[in-house]
Amino acid sequence: MSLLVFLLACAAGAILGLAVRPKAWIGKLAGIGGLLVAFIAALLIGSNTNLSVGDVTLVGSAYSGLFLACAAGSGLLICIVALAAGWPDELAPAALASFAGLAVALTATDSGVALAAGATATTAGALVIMRAAPKNEGPDGRLAELRTIALVVAAFLFAGLAVTRPPYSNPGDSPVLVLVFLGVAVALAVRSGAVPFHVPAAHLGQTAQAFAPALLLVWIPAGLGLLALSWSATVFGNGNEWLNNAVVIVQLIAIATIVLGGLAALVHDELEEVVAYSIVADAGFVLLALAARTDAAAEPVRLWLLVFVAAKSGLVAWAAAISRAFGTSNLAGLRGWLRRTPLLGVALVVIVVATLGWPGSAVYEARSTIIRLALPGSLQLLFLASIVISIAFGVRLFLLGALEPSADVAVASGERPHWHFATPGAADAAEVAPVDAAPAQAGATTEAAAVAVEPEAAAPAEATATTEDVPATTRRRGSRAAAVTTPMVTASVAKDAESAEGATAAAVPELEATPAETPRPAPNHTPNHTPNPSPWGPKLAVAWRVNRTLEISLVVVAGTILATVLAVGGFGARNASQSGIPLDVAAHATSSPSPVPPPPGPTPTPEPSLAPFPSGSALPSGSAGPTPIVTPLKTSGPAQGDAG
C-alpha cells in the first residue's frame, strides 16, 4: 500500500506541478505536498510491501524504502530552500517523476522492468534544462542532455540482456558482456558528470535551472548507480581478458574523476561549478564500486549512496542559501561569508564530516572498503588523496569566509535577527546602492534588482507583504530572481499609509529603471510591496519571520545533520544497506554459466576484489560472493525470502 501511495503521490505531484505552472503557488503546493506524501510513504516501505501489476510484482525492501525516503526528503529540503532562494517551476515535478521511475526500478523483481524504469527516470532530467538556444556562444545543455538520455536508455535496456543471461550466452568470453559493462559504466559516468564527461555538469549553472545539480548529478545518478551495482557483481564477476581491460578503463575514469574532480572544485571560482565538481568527485566512488565486480562492494556502496544523496543535496542547498544571502555566487564576492552566516559555516562543516566520516564511522569504512576492493594495492593511496582533497575543499571555503567581507557580504545583514525597529520616516533613506558599485557577478541574476531597505531604517510598524500584492507581471518564474518577489516577505514600512506608499514607490520602480539607475541587489533584503498592511500581520511577522536567511540556514543545518546521522549508519541505514533491492535477488537467482576464475596473471582487478568480504552480512540476501547459483532464468514473481 505504501508503495502505491508513493507512486500516486509522485505521479499526482508531477502532473499537477507541470499542469499548473502559470499558477506558481499551486505548483509549489503540489510539489512540496507530493514530496512530503512521498517521503512519508517511503518511510513505510518495507520488506513486506507488495504491489502486483499484471504478472510482475513490485516488492519493497528496507533499503529501497530508505533510499526513496532519503531522496524524497532531500527533494523536500531543496524545495524548502527554493521557496526562498528562487523556485524553479520544473524542479519538483522533475524530481517526483524521476522518483516514481526509481521507485519502480528499485522494487521490480523483473530485471527488464527495473532497468527500463531506471532509464525512464533519467528522462525527467530534461525538465530542468534551459529550453532556448544559448546566445553569445554560451553552452547549450539541450543536446548534451538528449545524448545523455540516449546513452542511458541504450545502456540500461541492453543491460537487461546481460542480467537475464539467456541460455545461449557464454558470459565467460562473450563480447556482449564487455559491451554491456562498458555501456553501463559510460552511461553512469556521463550521467554523473565523471571526467572526461564533466563539461555539461560544470555548465549546469548556465544551462539548467537553479538546483538542477541535485537532480541531474545526485538523485538520478545515485538511483542508476544502485541499479547498476545490484547485478553487476554477479554478471561481471567472472572475468576474461576483454572484461578486465574494460575494468581498467572504468578504474581510470573513476580515479580521474575523484582526483581531478576534487582538484577542479579547488580551483574554480563560481560556487555552482565548485559544488558541481565536488559532487562529481564523490560520484567516482560509484564507478569504483562498479569496477570492483564483487558482491562485497555492494553493502558499502549502498550506504555510500544514501550518504551521497543526503550530503550532496545538502551541499546544493547550502550553495543556494549562500548565493541567496549575498546575491552572488562568485567566490570573490562571497569573501567573508562566514562572518555573516555562521550557521551556514556549521552546515559546511557538517557536510564535509558527513561525506568523509571519521575512522570507525560507517561512511568512512564504506569509502575505504570501496577503494580497497576496486583498486590494487599501489593505488590505495587514492583514499587518502580523496580525503585530503575534500578537506581542502572545505578549508578553502572556510578560509574564504573568514576573510574581510567583500562589498556584497558587507551590505548583507546575515543571519543575525533584527529585533529592533528604526525611526519613522527612515524608509525614505532606504539604502540604494548603484549597480555600478559592484559589477554584476557571473551567475548573478536580476534578483539583484532589489532595493536595500535596512531593517534599522524602517518604520516602527511593520507589515507583511506578499507577492499577491505585487502585480502579476513582476512575478517571475523559473529563475532565482523569483527569490526576491515570490516568497512571502516581511518588510518594514512607514507607519501610515502615505509612508507605506512612499516606501513602495521607492522600491518598485527599480524594475523599470535604467541600468545607471538600477539599484544593485540588496542581499537578504526584499523590496516592499505592501499597500495594504494587515492589522495582525506585524505581530505575526515579528514572531515568525525574524530573519529569512536565518530560517534558511536552520533548514540547511537540519538537513546536513540528518545526512551525518546517515553517515554513521543511523536511521537503520547500516542494516538496510545489507539487504539491497529485489534486482539483487533477481540477478543472483539467474543462472551463472561456466564460472571461470579470474586469471591470476595480469588481471588489473586486485585479488582482494574477489576475496570474501570481512563481514559476512555484506552480501545481498546472504549470498556468498560470486559463487554461481543455478536457478530459473528469470524471476518475474516476488523475490524469494527477504525481498531486499
Add this chain to the structure above:
Amino acid sequence: MIQLTMVAAVAAVIGAITALAARDSRIVAAGLFLAMIAAPLVATPEPTYMALAFRLLGGLLVAYLLWAATGTGSISSEGSFIGLPAEIVAAAAAFCVGWYVVPVKPLAGPLAAQAAGLALIVLAVGPLAGRNMLRSGVAIAVMALGISLLLQAWSVPGTSLGQIVTTALMVGIVGATGLLISPTDTDGAGETESLDAILEAAHDPDEPEPHADLGTTEPEFEPKEVQVIGRARRLGVREPHQ
C-alpha cells in the same frame, strides 16, 4: 502465410523510416505513432489487451506531445541526411541481415522481432550523431523501440508491466524532446536569454532614434533599450556576465 508478427515488424520499420525521414513534424509524429503501436505486436506471445491499450494510449500521447511541441510549425525536422531511398535501403538491408543472420540459437522470440529491431537501431544511428534535436529525440525513441524488439527476440518475452514501462519510457523520451525543442515561453518562464542578447536584438541600427524627428535632445520617454531592460528584469532574465 503472412503472419501478424511479420506484418507488425514491417509496419514498425515503415513507421520508423517515416518518423526519421520526414520533414513535417506531423508526419514525424504519425510515423512514430505507427512504430509504437506496431512494435508490441511483433512479440510472441501476443501482449495482453491491457498492455496493448496502454501502448495505444501511450502512442497517442507521444504523437500529441510531439505535435504540441512543434505545433506552431516553426520547428521541423531536418529530414534524412542521406535521402528517403537511402534510408529505405539501409533499413531493408538491416532487416534482411536480421532475418537471415541469427547470431544466437535458439531465438527466444520471433525472428521478425530481431529483424525489425536491427533495422530500427540502424535507422536511429545516423540521426543520433546529428545536431537536430527533434530528429535526435525521435531517433532515441526509435532506438529504444529497436532495443526492446531485440530483447524480445534474444531474451525472454516481455511482461505486461514491461510493456507499460517501455511505453512510459517512450513518453518520457518524446516528452523530454518536446520540452527541449519547444520555443521559449514568452512570459519569462524559461529564463533563457541573456540581457546582452535582448539588448542586441532590441538595438536596430537602421531604426531612427526615438523622437529624433522632433529635434529634442532628451527623449520624453525611455529609449527602447531601457524599456527592454525593464521588461527583461520583470521576466527574470539573467544579467550579462562581466
